[in-house]
Amino acid sequence: MLSWTWCIPALPLAGFLLLAIFGGRFPKGATAAVGAGSIGLSFVAATAASAIFMVSPPGGGSFTLVLWQWITVGGFSPSLSFTLDALSVVMILVVTGVGFLIHLYSTRFMADEEGYSRFFAYMNLFVGSMLILVLAGNLLLLYLGWEGVGLCSFLLIGFWYKDPENGRSARKAFIVTRIGDVSLAVGLFLIATTLGTLDIREIAQKATSQWQTGSTLAVAVAALLLGGAVGKSAQLPLQTWLPDAMAGPSPVSALIHAATMVTAGVYLIARTNALFTLAPPVQLAVGIIGAAGVLVAGLSALTQRNIKRVLAYSTMSQLGYMFLALGIGAWSGAIFHLVTHAFFKSLLFLGAGVVILALNHEHDIYAMGGMARKSPFTFWMFLIAAFALTALPPTTAGFASKDLILALAWQSGSAGRVFWALGLAGVFVTSVYIFRLVFIVFAGNPRTAVAEGAHGGGGHAAGRDGMQAGAAMGIPLAILAALCLAGGFLSLPHDLGGTPYLLNFLHTALPAETMPETPLRTEWTLQLVSEAASVLGIPVAWLVYRRSRRVAAVAARPAAIVRFLQGGWGFDWLYDRLFVRPFVWLSRINRRDVVDRISDGVGGLFMLLSRAFRWTQNGRVRWYAAGLAAGAALIVAAVVLL
């Protein structure tokens, strides 16, 4: 019934091949049709597979499709296999669904760009790789998808390759995540050599039966996997690449750096939850990294001037909530937040994209303003997403998932209380930074003229509003907004009706949260406190906005603390001095290869010796005779003395 699931990732990959080989000769319409169409078809296939999966669940709650044996050497034999279970079903629906909407949006958004087919080729390759990542039944195949999405991220961050700054950002993203990837790879070596398999199911079974909880081996493996996860998901201490990744086009940020790729780390930990359960210290570390990330990134978001960097830090902060959830064992809660975050964060990025395009690629929010009147449709869409991000009604998406995570944190011991408190502080900060952004960009008076068909053929489209910009950009925004409003119904908290469809579904693949019976009053109180924190953020944001208007007017040099937060807490500065500069220095200083100097030295020595000996062959018999005599005397002396 499900043996055709291979075509879910194969369709985008086929789209990539078509565009890579013939893309240059396609007209734009054909490129768009292939680029978006392949993802659309993949979405249809994913939906069909999910429907079949839900109607007649396979035995054991998972279906495995072995394509072929990848490698077989001396007992090490990973296969290319896909696994369809509740977790991967949810992931493929998000990846293809949100992916399709973003592709549709891009057909219009990128219409004026050079390299239209190159863009869609990269995007299709990305979706194909991401689908392999989430469908892989084997960690080695997962790693293939994992590296594939990293490559696409690099290519798309540097899509506008003529600007060296974009190239630098792209390179940084690839290298920093690659450090995490190597950690993940070492984890795979360790698993392969100790458990003899890389099959995810077998790993869980064998590890649970062979390893003690908290044993060194379990801790080492979990820590190495965590290294990979923090790289991909831009968490401390490998988070520095994400803000710079905003150099890519906005749809790229929406798809890769918000909805899908950066959540791969969360997916990985949820997927290998058995290993993290065996390593309590590492699981605690996951929670600490998440809780710290919520605030570290949230405070940085508060100070950014670039609209996309605000959203990038926001993504890091929201991923922090997911890590926090994983840290307390709320596997399904983390995935639920991953889903709702994909809705509202991609909507925020796509909305920001409309604004950026309308203002001729202006990214500085202090140059924006008054967009609510210029683009009312975009404004409302952005506002809905902002409400979802801050978990405020009438949206349900962010509320249901974030509330779940905070409630579970509250109930999971003393560390959980600390996580809850940090998460709550994060709720307040989130509200402040996003409404600061909303006020600055959409309220007040325009500070930059809105482009009215000024630049090229597509200017007329981009210049006005998302809705007028045409269906291609408007419809994705509207659908995502609808998902933000209704997404919470996937699993409403039980005091509000309790519709845990998604959670129950995920529990067929992930261990259920151990949730003690909570009094209704506690649940209400927790929700009210968190809502209050969100609501409180709005007036504070207004004050910040009022102040920022004055500050921006005098273009004052920001205070040291603001600069510190703007620069992402000095991590870039530190890493630059700790790693980048020493490496470059070492490499440059030795450009001519010191080892080569040694071999040249040997050559020089022979030249010197040959010159010395040449001097002895001067043709004078007297010299030769003296030499002979001296030699004979030496030999005689040696014989006598020894």
Next chain:
Amino acid sequence: MMAVAGGGILLALFIFVPLVLGLAGWVLGRRQAGFSRWLTLAANLFNLCLAAVLWLGAAGATHFPGLAAPGAGSPWLAELHVPWIPGLGVSFSLGLDGLSLTMLGLTALLGAMAVLSAWTGITKRVAFFYFNISLVLAGINGVFLATDLFLFVFFWELMLVPMYFLIDIWGHENRHKAAVKFFLFTQVGGLLMLVAIIALAVLHSMATGAWTFALRDLMGTVVSPVIGMLLMLGFFAAFAVKLPAFPLHTWLPDAHTEAPTAGSVILAGLLLKTGGYGLIRFAVPLFPAASRAFAPVAIGLAVAGIVYGGIMAYSQKDMKRVVAYTSVSHLGFVLLGIYAFTPQALSGAVLQMVSHGISTGALFVLVGALQDRIHTRDLDRMGGLWAQVPRMGAAALVLCMALVGLPGLVNFVSEFLVLVGTWQVSPVATILAGLGLVIATVYALRLFQTAFHGVPRETWTLADLSARETGTLFLAIALLVLFGLYPMPILHMVEQSVSGVLAVIAAGGGA
């Protein structure tokens, strides 16, 4: 003795077809240069077909007369023995196993690629150029087939001289110095090996009273641990120079940089592989005990090469020098895989020779194509080339990802196998080598971005890849992807050779 006549004669064809056609091309090509090109290409295509046919036979896909069935007791699929100098026990002995066949297939493939890359670029003494190409390829095939150590040395030297000419006559600015350096390094290593071979034969004849240079007979020679170590080091010196292993690598950047494109393709793709092949075929099986004792040192050198080569590659300004240092880094994985003595690592090492051969060979074709157009290899003068030559840029991107070891390309499979196999022996070495993967990302991205991204630093007007160049590179890339997703044909083919070597090591006997 003529064992398995049918298959055995075919082995000689691998050597004599390029030799004869190369000679014919030289003679005929004096009047019409095209002859030499076509005949050299024909020789390589013939060898490629021959390898493919033997491959199918060896894999059991077709019945092939004269080919031993795999697993029939003998390690060889086919053998040829013709007495040469009976008094010294020297014979013209060739033997084919999965490892040889893999390397012969690679030689024919890269040989054809090299000829195609030189198709229009060589204008000086064309016929003699292709004769040298044929001669060096014949020598390489001989090295991959010889099972008599005397014959092996003969072929070992045979590869050297034409390569010297290729660099010295058709090379770039500093070709003379690079050619001499190449010659001296290789020759010193070769001399040490020759001494070791003669000593081993003498010791064997003293013990048994019979002269022989046959690998099979010499393998059982009993020598003291100290002598065994010394002799092993003689072999290791020759192979480590060729590989090249750190710190004996310094001839390579010069030779690579100065050689003509076809020379670089053969040098990187094939000549370096004779070092790895020699270690697997001779150094380790002849001296298992000494090799075991030496393994920690070899692993240390391998890791040092991986990291050092990577760091060096980052700062080079000459595009060919960058690629040369990446070779130092990637061949470190071969050395690492050989001396870890685990099935995964050794299979990975062999696969790494294939993947590095194809990817770096293709990379040199690409760099050569670029140099033909803009007459410089200086990265500081490039930039933003993508806009003009997107096809070349796309090929460069894939090949740089091969340097990075991106999964989906065969380079990933081989490096992963080496590392997973080494982990069982030395986690520390594995982690340090893993660091090399990060460094690989750094230099590969720099190489790609400096040339193809950013703003053009000088105004070049250049044409994108021609049909011939596109075809060559497309073939290479297709193979990298094909074997990246399905490396089993190669892994199966070398399985028996690998387990044979490991059995000798595990038996614990010998020196």
